[in-house]
Amino acid sequence: MKLQRKNRLRATALGALAVSGALVLTACGSDDNTESTTSGDKTAAASSIKCDDAKGQVLAAGSSAQKNAMDLWVKNFQQACAGVEINYQPIGSGGGITKFTQGQVAFAGSDSALKPEEVTASEEVCKGGKGINLPMVGGPVAIGFNVPGVDSLVLDAQTLAKIFDSKIKKWDDKAIADLNPDAKLPSTAIQAFHRSDESGTTQNLNKYLKAAAPAEWNYDDSSKSWEAKGGQAASGSSGVASSVKDTEGAIGYFELSYATASNLTTVKVDTGAGAPVEATTENASKAIAAAKVKGTGNDMALELDYATKAEGAYPIILVTYEIACDKGNKAETLPSVKAFLNYTVSDEGQKVLSEAGYAPLPTEIAAKVREIVPTLS
Structure with a gap:
């Protein structure tokens, strides 16, 4: 009797394992390539x-x-x-x-x-x-920053050009302070990050700075490589975003999705329109539509207008x-x-x-x- 009882228990356990295994295999088999789905x-x-x-x-x-x-x-x-x-x-x-x-x-x-x-x-x-x-x-190509105590930041093309060309080196520089009279800007050194690899994102930032601040940006706007002086390099948009997030006083450029994923605050751009323009998909669409x-x-x-001053049009864009x-x-x-x-x-x-x-x-x-x-x- 004891032997029969043990056999029954063993059979029950094996049956449960078989059902469990079938469920696991079913879950593993339901990968992204299958047409059937419960969602x-x-x-x-x-x-x-x-x-x-x-x-x-x-x-x-x-x-x-x-x-x-x-x-x-x-x-x-x-x-x-x-x-x-x-x-x-x-x-x-x-x-x-x-x-x-x-x-x-x-x-x-x-x-x-x-x-x-x-x-x-x-x-x-x-x-x-x-x-x-x-x-x-x-x-939009967002400009993300990491400046403790600063939750909102406005910059224009001229100031951005000088920051990325290592001509403005402190966050409390007068050019930044004039654009942000209500911000408590620290004297922290600016750590500007750019792409180490050839990148169309770099090229689009080049095109924007060349079109909107030609006197301050003297680099080839057709180049996918970073040519400005100084700064620190990181690989890919994810690398730049990660570096900005991990570095106090940092600023860098990347697509909006990377800023969102890294929970980074982005710069509002003073284009000369009635109000500074935030990096949003809607505002980028207004510029791309032209x-x-x-x-x-x-x-x-396509030929994009990087120097646009249209209301609500975010100018640093890419397609x-x-x-x-x-x-x-x-x-x-x-x-x-x-x-x-x-x-x-x-x-x-x-x-x-x-x-x-x-x-x-x-x-x-x-x-x-x-x-x-x-x-x-």
């Missing part, structure tokens, strides 16, 4: 994203500015489209373009449009075609492009690239941007990109 949001995403013939792995690389947006897009896309992996490496715009022109990735992300020599280089891998710029992500298309054909390179071949894409990755980019530029894909601290593309620009993506070949 209402995930089901909605899966039903509205068109996978078409997408399959296999797609390698992509570039801008770290769009990393947080790309993470959301990849998660949603892979939940909807089983058997597809979008592997995006946020190595910086310069690195992404290099990988693209060397044929190592299917598309690249860049915070600045291709230069003429980069277009020429792309013709080697885009057989019968060339690399084109497809705007996909908009947003952009003009300077590319030709299917190339959607991140996905760079792909208009013709000559690799047959094995083309269906997945088209399906993925069709999703990112869709209403649904653009809608998730504001939740992550980015600005959706202006309606007219998004509509043009939606026409171009299906023509990639």
Whole structure:
């Protein structure tokens, strides 16, 4: 009897373990690549994203500015489209373009449009075609700071240029004090951080300072590399944001999503408008909406107005492009690239941007990109 009872107990325990193991395996099996899900949001995403013939792995690389947006897009896309992996490496715009022109990735992300020599280089891998710029992500380049006792800070282009060029070295400098008469500014040394890697974020800050403070900023505004004197370097937007958070007296530049994630206060910019402008997605959208298309054909390179004084328009902005071949894409990755980019530029894909601290593309620009993506070949 005792033996039978032990056997029954053992069988019950094994049964419980089997059920438990099945639940664990089910949970592990329900990864981001599966179509079935119990979440209402995930089901909605899966039903509205068109996978078409997408399959296999797609390698992509570039801008770290769009990393947080790309993470959301990849998660949603892979939940909807089983058997597809979008592997995006946020190595910086310069690195992404290099990988693209060397044929190592299917598309690249860049915070600045291709230069003429980069277009020429792309013709080697885009057989019968060339690399084109497809705007996909908009947003403000926030200036985050870490000054104990200072919860609000206003700076203008001239003062920012002098800070990042090591010409203003203390937080209680008269130029800063004049812009912030009610702030209790300490005599703490300014620790200005910039990107160590080639970055379209750096280039867009360069363009803003060159356009809005030409007398104070004497550096090449087409360069993705940091050329100003002094300061400290950190890798990627996440590295700069982390350094600012960890360093008393620090200031640095990065996309708004990184400021939000690091709980950093950002500078309001005095543009000459009626009131200083805060770095928000709405205020960035006001500036991006005034952009003009300077590319030709299917190339959607934009010309931004960094010196805008429009009310409520935040001037330090960037637009991140996905760079792909208009013709000559690799047959094995083309269906997945088209399906993925069709999703990112869709209403649904653009809608998730504001939740992550980015600005959706202006309606007219998004509509043009939606026409171009299906023509990639």
